[in-house]
Amino acid sequence: MPLRNIAVIFLAMIGALVCYRTASRNRHVGTLAQAMNLVVEHYVDEVDDRQLFEGAMVGMIDKLDSNSKYTPPEDLPQFQEAIDQEFPGIGIIVEFDNEAKRLRIKSPIPKLPAFRAGLKRGDIILQIDGHDTENKSLPECTKLIRGPEGSKVKLQVRRKSEKEPLSFDVVREKIPIESVKGDRHNAAGEWIYTLQDHPRLGYIRIITFGERTVDELKAALEKFGPGAQQIDGLILDLRGNPGGLLTAGVGVCDAFLDEGLIVSTRGRGKVELEAHKAHGDLSVPKSLPIVVLVDSYSASASEIVAACLQDHQRATIIGQRTYGKGTVQKVYMLEGNKSALRLTFATYWRPNNKDIHKRKGAKDSDDWGVRPDAGQEVVISKELREQLLEARLNRDLDVIDGVSEPPTKTETPKDGNGEKPPAIPVPEADPDEINPADVAKPIPVDPQLKRAVEFLLVKKS
Known part of the structure; x- marks a missing residue:
């Protein structure tokens, strides 16, 4: 028998053995x-x-828990953009205009391609x-706008x-997804990390935990000067933050602690896998008072931060009980990195050795989530929360555009930390281009933020 035939038979035997062992496991x-x-042949x-395969995958994983997910190729x-905190695009915030039946630019983001090209708020x-x-x-329009970094997209608006439509050629770039934000923007489009009415109180919002969150946080803390000497207290706002990377949550805690356990993870049978310390x-002195704001939408890595700083008595927790997601997911790439399984x-487990995960059937009296410190629970209604979210979004965008604080084209105002940001051209707002619904409105009173401010002012005194 030829040697080649023998080799083929041998490989076939090995393949059969592998298939047998795989099948024997399941x-x-x-x-x-x-x-x-049978479905493909006889339905x-x-x-x-392919549709059947993805349906089977989704159905199988959905039987596990709500946080395990199959991500198809499309x-x-x-999914990757959310983790990496960037995507290729031109840097605009858009919305659907019901009257025009087309997309309307709500805001071009300062310093990014669309802004530099001259696109304006209100452009259809x-x-x-x-x-x-x-x-x-x-989604259809977003897909058309996005493309490879360095390529051009032509927009007619x-x-x-x-009188006539305008055309713009915009070069796509990597657009960063911010995970750390402040109270408002200065005229140069940079965040100011102090409260407008209380410039000696730092205010940092973390909206997700991604690859660059820790670096963004440390850059924000540096704005307070060496030893955070420009502020008397710090508010870390984690409300509405659904979580993200475990490593990012650990890194945020590490910026405020000089020693001790941050969080530990346990696998099947509650066997400890890792202990993060x-x-x-330290990025700020231990003497700086800190308040962490949380609500029922603060989950996962947000809860790691809140629980850790609470257990080490490094921060006071104010707001509402958190969501109760105490599980960790790992991403496994499938099909040659074309799809993924989370x-x-x-x-x-938090430093006090408690598991804060809210399991199916858990009662309010059970020990899950992160509760505010004694006397610091501030419950707000769903309606007020929605009003606050809308007002916050409008405030962020309005200050970016200079609508509520219109600068001149050459103005280089000082921000809340006394620093002069680099001057960049800021387009003047044309009243005809402004939707009345977008003009800055006063933010409704935020009871949770108000409590945090009152707490820190008492600490200061």
Whole structure:
């Protein structure tokens, strides 16, 4: 028998053995494949086998827990962008204009491509690379606007102050997704990390925990000067933060602790997998009073931070009881990095050795989530929360555009920390281009933030 034939037979035997061992580990694999084949061959309508496969994957993972997810190829880029905190685009915030049946630019973000190209707030996008946008959905238009970094996208827009449509060639760049924000922007589009009415109180919002969150936080803390000498207290706002990377949550805690356990993770059978401890590299002095604001939407890494700083008595927790997500997920890449499986593999435990995960059927009296410190629970209604969120978004965008604080083109005002930011051209607002709904409105009284301010002012005195 030729040597080549012997080699083929040998490889076939090895392949059969591998298949046998795989099937022996899960006896249902063969049945699943058989069912899929039967559907493809005999179902009354033609069925795409890829659609069946993804349906099976979703159904299987959904049987586990709400945080384990299968991400198909078409959703993988968006998933990766959220983790990496960047995406290729031009830097605009858009909304659907019901009257025009097209996208309307709510705000071009300062310093980014669309802003530099001259696009303005209120511009109606008529075409994207020659594609008419009428009645196209937001996802459809977003897909057309995005593209490879360094490539160009041509936008045709209608501007109220112009008789004819305007065309702009915009070069796509990596657009950073901010995870750390302040109270408001200065005229240069930079965050001011102190409260407008209380300039000696620091205010930092963390809206998600991604790859660059820790670096963003440390950069914000540096604005307070050496030893945070420019502030008397700090408010760390984690309300509405759904979490993100465990490592980012650990890094945030590490910025405020000089020693001790931050969080530990335990796998199957409650066996400890890792114990994350502080390294002692403080970003602010231990004497600086800190308040952490949380609500029922603060979850995962947000809870790690709140629980850790509470257990070490490094911060006072104010607001509402947190969500209660005490599980950790690991991402496994599938199909040659074309799809992904996010699988719960551990639970995390706070320094006081408690598991804060809210399990199915848990009662309010059970010990889950992170509760505010004694006497610091401030409950707000769903309606007020929505009003505060809308007002906050408008405030952020209005100050970016200079609508509520209009600067001149050459103005270089000082920010709340006494520093002069670099001057950048700021387009003057044309009254005809401003939607009355977008003009700055006073933010409703925020009871939770108000309590935090009162607490820190008492500490100061």
